[in-house]
Amino acid sequence: MKPLLEVHPWKVVESGFQPEHNRIVESITSLGNGYMGMRGNFEEAYSGDSLQGTYIAGVYYPDRTVVGWWKVGYPEYYAKVLNAVNFIGIDVTLGQKELDLHQWQPRDFKRCLDMQEGELSRRFRLTDEAGRSFFIETKRFVSMEHRQVAAVSYSITLEEDPAQEGATLTFSPYLDGNVVNEDANYGEDFWLAVAERSEADLQLVAMETKKSGFVVAAASTFRLYLNGTELSNIPRQCISRTRYAATEVMLKIQPGDTLVLEKTIAVTTSRDYPAEAVSDKAAEILARHKSKRYSELFAGHAKAWAAIWQEADIRIEGDPEAQQGIRFNIFHLNQTYTGDDPRLNIGPKGFTGEKYGGSTYWDTEAYCLPFYLSTSDPEVARNLLLYRYNHLEKARENAAKLGLKGALYPMVTMTGEECHNEWEITFEEIHRNGAIAYAIFNYVRYTGDKDYLRQYGAEVLAEISRFWASRVSFQPRKGVYMILGVTGPNEYENNVNNNWYTNRIAAWCLEYTLEVLDELSRDHAEDIQELIVELNLSAEETMQWEDIVQRMYFPTVEELGVFEQQDGFMDKELLTVDQIPPEELPLNQNWSWDRILRSCFIKQADVLQGLFFLGDRYDLETKRRNFDFYEPMTVHESSLSPCVHSIIAAEVGCRSKAYELYLRTARLDLDNYNNDTDDGLHITSMAGTWMSIVYGFGGLRIEDDRLALRPFAPENWESYSFRVRFRSHRLEIQVNAAEVAVKQKGGSSLNLSIHDRHFTLPPDGELKIPIPS
């Protein structure tokens, strides 16, 4: 496929409208601010193919589960992110004809996402039957400054007018809640109407979700400017009907005139206000901003983005596509999650599509946390952790449902309740519990915030450990603990015994929990005593944890010096991916499930995920042997796969392999690599791409409580630089083929290691170290 979009360091540009790829471009040009967002749908009507989507964080619908055969323990519902009220809409007519790009032939079309300032714009020209030519320019943003606010600017210029008679235009800015989800299990409409109002300068629609009872209100107003001068007292027609409110204006413009409509929107929900106050709050917030012009609101928004980029930017010299790719990822990660609301998390599609709901997966802990740790205030990562802490009670219930003790976090969730419904995942992909414990470890090690353990972390760790202790079984003849019937991170194996990764992370959880309890007993004896009483944690119980740590079984292929992915893996026919006929890839679209299962082919990092997480326990030789054994069998059919492989390849010195794997993730959505960008973007894997650079090429690690770097520059790149926060330090790391420069902005003296040599970086200091070849 030819590239859909132009390469530019800060922009994503579609030049010339490509209706056949509209859904893809809509996904790519989505906007969001952590609170709400929408796909790159057009403001005006569009009757061609499009996936209309406006989403509001945390507003979900518990859609009744669909399964062929019910199994005990299946959740009653699958939480879906909801397509919510369309608030960007503006119906437009030029002359008598509706502006609909499916009906007109646009010229000079450009759709442009400006990632630096977070704005989506379009410009195009249309000529009507009378030969009049119009130039249209639209802009919008979802404010990073005022999260409940969005604004649209819609400008029309009558450029040519052979008859010199002018043209009549109508604008009908609207709010429309008559929306559905394409992925509704039973085709249901998820919303009930609450209120609609249309007045001269206020449109308001309030709606309530069925079952989950979220009230959402959108209020909007607009102003008109003719050649820069505001028009007042334009006659307006107010239209309201069920879940719809619009105010229509009709004007005549003369050749050369430019008419601009600026629409401002406020959106509120019952997540933040009492249900009965939601509509008034929307109107109130709108009232606060309605006097501001688009440009004024935008300035505050752009400033917020500048602050984000100040922390999070990665610069790549010598590879414009890579530069665009990484900024695209960083941009969308920041649009999806801003970390100021611990009730929220990172949906796999963010605000870019319906698929996989807006639910939380282990992706957050395993892939996204490091990005937010390094590029945001520690509060952001802490809120991701608190999200799970707040769901602890639900996780206890979930474990009890399976007849187990402690806490089992859900595979997919919106509220802490499990809402996935394939037994092999829902009930068996229990390694997710390990990632949640690991995130606590990772957060504490990175931020140094040990107090988190005392206040929240220890309780979560103890309950997770309790789960593992009740889930293992002791094999008396072999004298080992086993974990039977699991699905590992490689979901192309189901219901296996002794998945190495699961056993490994389970034993690690127990070990880390014991360590934390021990340390807290020393330093915070009172707090820990309180916890022990609350959890009714006995010495016997922790002794059993110790015993499991000592006697956990880890399948190993001695003669090859590799860990065995699970019992019996070596009985498979061991092939490599290059032996699969290319037309049979991806396997999940071409092979029946049983064939995938009995093959050796691996969906995503499994043993290698363990070697990445617990990297300081394994030497480079072990990592290299396992990488050489497993990577060639890996089809990378999860977007989360290449990054971990790229990082390990970089670590064991396979630099060109590291770069090749990086390329599979870097522009996944921009190039529609997996042919599924139409559904939405792969948000969580974007954090993996960031890790490929920072942890992979940059070699960032935390070792012995110290920041360690082992950077190199990929051959194709002249240089690259990235910024990280580490505790109180703000660093910029620049790497080229020859050397690495580490600069500190302000801060205090920092001990760090670069390529295994120790250095001290003074405040505002800089180190330049040659890179060993």
Next chain:
Amino acid sequence: MKPLLEVHPWKVVESGFQPEHNRIVESITSLGNGYMGMRGNFEEAYSGDSLQGTYIAGVYYPDRTVVGWWKVGYPEYYAKVLNAVNFIGIDVTLGQKELDLHQWQPRDFKRCLDMQEGELSRRFRLTDEAGRSFFIETKRFVSMEHRQVAAVSYSITLEEDPAQEGATLTFSPYLDGNVVNEDANYGEDFWLAVAERSEADLQLVAMETKKSGFVVAAASTFRLYLNGTELSNIPRQCISRTRYAATEVMLKIQPGDTLVLEKTIAVTTSRDYPAEAVSDKAAEILARHKSKRYSELFAGHAKAWAAIWQEADIRIEGDPEAQQGIRFNIFHLNQTYTGDDPRLNIGPKGFTGEKYGGSTYWDTEAYCLPFYLSTSDPEVARNLLLYRYNHLEKARENAAKLGLKGALYPMVTMTGEECHNEWEITFEEIHRNGAIAYAIFNYVRYTGDKDYLRQYGAEVLAEISRFWASRVSFQPRKGVYMILGVTGPNEYENNVNNNWYTNRIAAWCLEYTLEVLDELSRDHAEDIQELIVELNLSAEETMQWEDIVQRMYFPTVEELGVFEQQDGFMDKELLTVDQIPPEELPLNQNWSWDRILRSCFIKQADVLQGLFFLGDRYDLETKRRNFDFYEPMTVHESSLSPCVHSIIAAEVGCRSKAYELYLRTARLDLDNYNNDTDDGLHITSMAGTWMSIVYGFGGLRIEDDRLALRPFAPENWESYSFRVRFRSHRLEIQVNAAEVAVKQKGGSSLNLSIHDRHFTLPPDGELKIPIPS
């Protein structure tokens, strides 16, 4: 629960109406004749709880598949047996009030299924507000003589009439196609109207199934008799509307009068006639029988049942409940499948409910075939085999879908296409192919019809063997063939490696196929040559089969001398069922699926199924060791489980255990043992019950081409006798504690073995042999 029904050797009687158990009694009192059937619904209206169901063999609806997550290879539809036009219906009013037992209080209620003659009758008394007392008696049957015909007799007597004014009755016999399936995946209506007619002496409704396009027509007529004399020229009101036709009559009867309505019905389908002729055919067949009274039609039907019982009856002395139980099973098996149409098969619920569709499972080959082999004309069993032969092309397509060669028969089917949709069953429960090959072996060994192999069997066997050869994988380090990623008969294990039963039956298939090809090469060189060319079967291929037979891997626990159910089974915590708290049983209603999977508990015979099928390959000690190891872990949560265990228990001399296990299957539905009889009866497991007696207590086997018996009488029984056909011989075997008597009716000289001693039984001869203790 107190017994719902009275014990009687030939009848099932509900005394006193039990509306709370109505669905259960409806299931139990279902009628059928292999062509059509219906649940024990009332003829008149009933507004209480009821599962209305009339079913016509082979008329199915391809209901769109429901799954949570689609996997490549899933079938588009799940075939459902259709609830079809209700043709027994007669609306009745007594005085002005509709006869509806939910609204009246019946006295002296009896619902009686006569199994000897295949008739369902009811009798009850009602008293209206005027103090008039009516005695109602209904009877119906679905003709075993004329398969497209059914008849109903509805009699009302005015027994008491205080005012001596008589009573006005209306009868409205109807055909009603406004029926739905309770189990429709998306609540759809499956039928389209084709035609309705209502005339003085003809009601006709024709309908067509959506998608599958089956046309079904029902035609009916009725006559009235007052005190035995036919009434003619009664004014009739003809009513027809969409999918409904009725003719209403109103009469006045005097105290002491008995009014009888006799309704005769003919049902035809486009399975037998061109779609456009179906209605006319129904009318034509009806015309042929309409002059006959109920009693005359019934006489032919009862005679057909007498002939069935003559072949198939089992008599048990000294245990009336067991007597009723076994006859109930034999009765329903004969109602479900009569073997005259090779397009039909045995649905797990027959004509007694919707659940599991009317589809075909491996139950037919594994459990039902022996019953029909012993109790029916060989043509019946042969048609069961031809059913699969006729689906060979679809089975080839099914294997190809999974990327495999040869033929994989479906797990669930109506037309040869797979219509199950759980990957662990659909794609992995491939042992079903073994049962289909085994049925060929079993049929040929029992009937001696070797010609079947030449004409049909060899081709099926070769394609099944081809499937196995492409499905195994060679493990070079161990030098063995393995079968990875399967589900065995014990569905409480999913996606396991080297299920002993699957490996065993696969190797057996290859071995038997080679043997058959070899024998055919000797005896029918030309035919086999033709087949080899047609299948493009090379010597290389059969040599590979030979190699697989030689080097198949069979997991074994050497130290215990048992076969290992699958790789890794011995790593489980080995518990016995008596260690499960009773309130947690059945596991499938109380434990989450993962817990069931990782436990050792077994749903139904797995290793033991192999020891039953291939019993002549294993000595008693091996069987005993495996039985003692596996049976205590078996929860028997399939209705097909206890019978196989009972047979093996009997064989290894655990007679009381054999009897205990027999009891779990003998009155499964009569006593609603599994609490699910409301959905319909467990038809296929009924054949297992029959086997428990004949193969278990009777010890029937075919050994060295000879009939072998090793009978004993369970302690609680005075004696029992059963009849079997064996090739051209018709035998009756009577067993009591002391001796077994084998009588031959007519026939020729028969060599047989009884308790391992050889005898020759002359024509019309009898042997009496003492039973060793």
